[in-house]
Amino acid sequence: MKQFGIIFIVIFLSSCQSVNYMGSDFFTLNKGNGFFVNQVNSILDQNATCCDSIEYKPYELLVSETKQFAQNQMLNNHQTEEKLASLPRGGQIIATIGRTNFDAANTKHFTFILMDSNREILREEGYDRLPRIPSSGSDLWKNIHVTNLSDAFGEELTIFIVDNVMRTRNEFKILRPSAEQYKEYQKYWNW
16 A cells, blocks of 8 residues: 555656656646746645646747738738737746646736846736636646746746645746757747
């Protein structure tokens, strides 16, 4: 029985850990779109059942997606330029929250803190948003919170997702690749 408990704990903890990967769409994986995203630290209550992940979309990717959207929607040049002008120059962070309780997955219970070079640059409270129904085979209620960055960050950006209900905190770091690495990534995805 003791062995079963240890195996269960190992499987559970590994299911909530992020993987240092730049391009997966799986829920528990982080996505950097050319940037490196790592889950650094997780301060969890012993009874916490949660999975958080982040995706960083750099400005260049937002431009590419907006142009594709405009073309698909047959927008005129003026409409396209308006959409492009409204894009956040520093990119966008999409935090995905997963909780086993419906209300606990509401982003109004979260604080999102961004730090650049150990200096707080942004603190946002989540807004009242209902989570998505768990998909088949999952018991996690999922929700997202989008943060627009008005300016580009330095070599790294630290994101803290603070859960005010479960009293937990997850820490993520986004690391800027070298110019050469980023250029190669852009070619690969044909932006």
